[in-house]
Amino acid sequence: MTTLSTHTATPADTPQDAPMVAFRGVTKRYGELTVLDHLDLQVAEGEKVAIIGPSGSGKSTLLRVLMTLETIDDGVIEVDGQPLTHMPDANGSLVPASARYQRGVRGMVGMVFQSFNLFPHMTVRQNVTEAPIRVLGLRKAEARQRAEELLAMVGLEDKLEHYPAQLSGGQQQRVAIARALAMRPKVMLFDEVTSALDPELCGEVLNVIRRLGDAHNLTMLMVTHQMGFAREFADRVCFFNEGQIHEQGTPDELFGNPQRERTQAFLSAVNEAH
Amino acid sequence: MNAFDWAFALEILPRLLDAALTTILIAVSGFGIAVVLGLFLALGRRSRHRWLAWPTGALVEFIRSTPLLIQLYVVFYVLPNYGLSLTALQAGILGIALHYACYTAEVYRAGLDAVPRAQWEAVTALNLAPLAAYRDVILPQALRPILPALGNYLISILKDTPVLSAITVVEIMQRAKNIGSETFRYLEPITMVGLFFLILSLGLAWLVRRLENRLETAR
Numbered sequence: 001m002t003t004l005s006t007h008t009a010t011p012a013d014t015p016q017d018a019p020m021v022a023f024r025g026v027t028k029r030y031g032e033l034t035v036l037d038h039l040d041l042q043v044a045e046g047e048k049v050a051i052i053g054p055s056g057s058g059k060s061t062l063l064r065v066l067m068t069l070e071t072i073d074d075g076v077i078e079v080d081g082q083p084l085t086h087m088p089d090a091n092g093s094l095v096p097a098s099a100r101y102q103r104g105v106r107g108m109v110g111m112v113f114q115s116f117n118l119f120p121h122m123t124v125r126q127n128v129t130e131a132p133i134r135v136l137g138l139r140k141a142e143a144r145q146r147a148e149e150l151l152a153m154v155g156l157e158d159k160l161e162h163y164p165a166q167l168s169g170g171q172q173q174r175v176a177i178a179r180a181l182a183m184r185p186k187v188m189l190f191d192e193v194t195s196a197l198d199p200e201l202c203g204e205v206l207n208v209i210r211r212l213g214d215a216h217n218l219t220m221l222m223v224t225h226q227m228g229f230a231r232e233f234a235d236r237v238c239f240f241n242e243g244q245i246h247e248q249g250t251p252d253e254l255f256g257n258p259q260r261e262r263t264q265a266f267l268s269a270v271n272e273a274h
Numbered sequence: 275m276n277a278f279d280w281a282f283a284l285e286i287l288p289r290l291l292d293a294a295l296t297t298i299l300i301a302v303s304g305f306g307i308a309v310v311l312g313l314f315l316a317l318g319r320r321s322r323h324r325w326l327a328w329p330t331g332a333l334v335e336f337i338r339s340t341p342l343l344i345q346l347y348v349v350f351y352v353l354p355n356y357g358l359s360l361t362a363l364q365a366g367i368l369g370i371a372l373h374y375a376c377y378t379a380e381v382y383r384a385g386l387d388a389v390p391r392a393q394w395e396a397v398t399a400l401n402l403a404p405l406a407a408y409r410d411v412i413l414p415q416a417l418r419p420i421l422p423a424l425g426n427y428l429i430s431i432l433k434d435t436p437v438l439s440a441i442t443v444v445e446i447m448q449r450a451k452n453i454g455s456e457t458f459r460y461l462e463p464i465t466m467v468g469l470f471f472l473i474l475s476l477g478l479a480w481l482v483r484r485l486e487n488r489l490e491t492a493r
Binding site: 118130 | 392396410411
């Protein structure tokens with residue numbers, strides 16, 4: 001699964017395998033504030049990338065623009081070789097993507113949110129079957145079977161008919177993971193998925209992600225404050241600062257021997273806090 | 275001063291009840307149209323497309339800012355000049371429905387705005403198309419908190435139906451006035467009409483509250 005281990009170099013060069021996710025010169029501004037600053041990032045198929053950094057450094061924005069929850073101001077994002085926010089026109093040049101084209105590419109990406117964002121008026125089962133039925137056109141029985149398998153995988157097969165409000169935060173987050181997986185994405189985004197959870201509930205969610213990493217050739221990008229988990233789980237860790245990847249490497253490199261001052265300062269501040 | 279004449283009241287009761295059916299017909303069908311039309315007006319106003327959002331918003335504000343009576347006159351007395359001839363009852367129902375659609379549109383707007391952004395983000399992440407997103411995810415959540423407000427508009431419509439007498443619709447109030455001018459007794463018919471509205475309004479309010487409770491426990 002860890003096919004690419006040479007990510008210490010700047011990843012702007014084209015790697016041998018086509019990347020599953022590519023950011024090329026992506027810039028995102030909120031008024032005066034530049035949140036992503038000519039960002040280049042390539043993620044190989046099946047690669048697990050952890051994104052760490054101080055708040056406001058643009059790490060969540062990275063996931064949000066990849067999920068098309070935010071627009072970008074400059075640059076190109078590609079998923080499995082297809083531009084996400086642009087599409088080729090008749091002459092082969094890139095024009096802003098139509099809603100329909102964008103939905104096609106977006107279907108390859110799934111996301112799990114910090115605050116779960118389950119549909120409160122639907123049962124667990126309905127939460128997981130809604131999109132496969134409406135978007136993928138699955139028959140009800142197929143969608144239910146898929147939901148039952150996924151909910152068994154996250155250990156919630158006995159909560160099918162419960163409503164989100166009847167579940168703990170950790171359980172809700174596991175439902176959210178199952179819901180995203182039901183769409184069979186190639187890329188999964190995890191945006192601080194344990195930050196809203198009590199410490200004793202983090203473990204059950206991280207265990208699910210761990211199992212997911214073992215069982216599937218899923219490409220994963222996760223923004224996290226759980227340095228221990230990032231170190232153990234990720235193939236590569238990116239330290240974000242001021243809208244750019246300030247430093248990146250394997251977990252051992254980045255946590256064991258950070259090269260840049262800002263990275264060292266951040267990591268020692270995090271260590272002190274624990 | 276005469277006392278309330280029970281025999282007379284009983285005598286005019288059938289005529290009043292007959293007209294009451296018209297009143298109820300106007301209120302129910304007017305509300306039914308207003309609730310559906312209002313939703314589309316709210317969605318139109320929220321549209322990303324300016325050419326749709328702006329005219330819808332202008333229409334809603336225009337209708338909300340002019341009296342129902344004038345709108346009824348336009349529908350019944352002016353539109354025939356432009357080839358649209360409606361019976362008094364049709365014009366009345368259309369007028370009151372259009373008027374209240376603009377009020378319910380604002381209620382829907384508030385309900386839709388109250389659905390957290392995070393729900394829209396989940397909808398996007400799951401790639402749901404706008405139709406499924408609204409129907410399955412957003413509207414069910416938007417509707418629950420605005421049900422009392424919608425119910426109140428049903429009661430408002432009911433109480434506004436006497437305005438339709440101005441365009442010759444014989445609803446219960448018009449019938450009562452007719453009885454009064456025929457017999458020179460107003461005490462009984464007007465009192466009975468007042469009671470009719472009171473009982474029906476209270477009954478509707480009770481129904482709305484029951485519906486709310488049912489939705490509350492349904493989750």
